Amino acid sequence: MELQEFISNFADQFEDTDASEITKNTIFKDLDEWSSLLALSVSAMAEEEYGVSFKGDDIRNASTVEDLYMILKNKS
Amino acid sequence: MYNPFSLSRKTILVTGASSGIGKATAIECSKLGASVIITGRNRERLNETFSELENEGHNQVIADLCETSSLQNLVTGIEHIDGIVHCAGITKNIPFQFATTDKLSEIINLNFFAPTELTRLLVKNKKINKGGSIVFISSVSGVLCSAPASSMYSASKGAVNGLIKGIALDLAPRGIRVNSVIPGVVETNIFEAGVISEEQLEENKRMYPLKRFGKPIEIAHSVIYLLSDASAWITGSNLLIDGGLTLQ
Numbered sequence A: 001m002e003l004q005e006f007i008s009n010f011a012d013q014f015e016d017t018d019a020s021e022i023t024k025n026t027i028f029k030d031l032d033e034w035s036s037l038l039a040l041s042v043s044a045m046a047e048e049e050y051g052v053s054f055k056g057d058d059i060r061n062a063s064t065v066e067d068l069y070m071i072l073k074n075k076s
Numbered sequence B: 001m002y003n004p005f006s007l008s009r010k011t012i013l014v015t016g017a018s019s020g021i022g023k024a025t026a027i028e029c030s031k032l033g034a035s036v037i038i039t040g041r042n043r044e045r046l047n048e049t050f051s052e053l054e055n056e057g058h059n060q061v062i063a064d065l066c067e068t069s070s071l072q073n074l075v076t077g078i079e080h081i082d083g084i085v086h087c088a089g090i091t092k093n094i095p096f097q098f099a100t101t102d103k104l105s106e107i108i109n110l111n112f113f114a115p116t117e118l119t120r121l122l123v124k125n126k127k128i129n130k131g132g133s134i135v136f137i138s139s140v141s142g143v144l145c146s147a148p149a150s151s152m153y154s155a156s157k158g159a160v161n162g163l164i165k166g167i168a169l170d171l172a173p174r175g176i177r178v179n180s181v182i183p184g185v186v187e188t189n190i191f192e193a194g195v196i197s198e199e200q201l202e203e204n205k206r207m208y209p210l211k212r213f214g215k216p217i218e219i220a221h222s223v224i225y226l227l228s229d230a231s232a233w234i235t236g237s238n239l240l241i242d243g244g245l246t247l248q
């Protein structure tokens, strides 16, 4: 699993947020478009692309996109 | 003692009895005098429910309702029953764009096909007594509303909604009633497996005029009403039990 690829898959879940706004250091919960539905999309994406799933607390405990990537990486 | 909700001399089959709503329903049915046949997949948890049943004459059967042979075994082992409570079910919160046919099948298989086929086999083999009552645990989701990332779950419960109305008509000549209860969120394990955070759950609670989620025993009591002769003139209906959620 590559960080860059994960960031791009993560950014893909957004409609109104430009991919350029999302980097490994982005505090994703501060993005206007962030919502519980988006959290579920990110989770479903992780399962589809990487075969691992987030739990509610995983996403809650993460702050940056890279944090999320690390959680996934540790699970796979 | 006068009790129009009594289940004495009735035998009730409860699926999903190893957890949550099914567990509470099985225990409450036994307290109201029924002999219960409980089923689930997890031996340890099913046995826990079994040990909490009151009075004598109960049975437990391990069965995966999505496996044809297992379902058939369950049916073969049953002689005559007066009621079925379909509590086995799963929830998956998946945004629509990820709702592949494979994922949808998993939900529909358990929430819709399994209870349908179990009911059909019991009816075909004339195992349900006259005056019997069949209760599906459906949901407000799919019948009155839905929720984000719940399209597949809603579809499975919407299918149950159509089914009960049709079966109610087909079984009316045999004196068998078919209904569902449609709960709002109930505090069971069904949410522990998901990706819903504590925070989100607290926020959801505030959407309920009665300011809390339901308890499994409260669903059990509405099921008991539908199983008992107190509801002898009710068939094909959805009993709403949602703390006022769908009022506004």
Ligand SMILES: NC(=O)c1ccc[n+]([C@@H]2O[C@H](COP(=O)([O-])OP(=O)(O)OC[C@H]3O[C@@H](n4cnc5c(N)ncnc54)[C@H](OP(=O)(O)O)[C@@H]3O)[C@@H](O)[C@H]2O)c1
Residues within 6 Å of the ligand: B015, B016, B017, B018, B019, B020, B021, B022, B039, B040, B041, B042, B043, B045, B046, B063, B064, B065, B066, B086, B087, B088, B089, B090, B091, B110, B111, B137, B138, B139, B140, B182, B183, B184, B185, B186, B187, B188, B189, B190
């Ligand atoms: N909780 C809610 O908020 C809520 C709201 C509305 C409607 N409902 C509905 O109520 C029903 C019960 O939900 P619950 O909250 O009590 O769920 P739960 O605590 O997760 O229990 C689910 C039950 O289904 C059984 N089950 C799962 N897969 C099975 C399979 N393949 N074969 C046989 N049994 C299987 C489980 O048995 P094992 O563990 O032994 O495998 C368990 O006993 C479901 O239909 C659900 O959709 C729930």
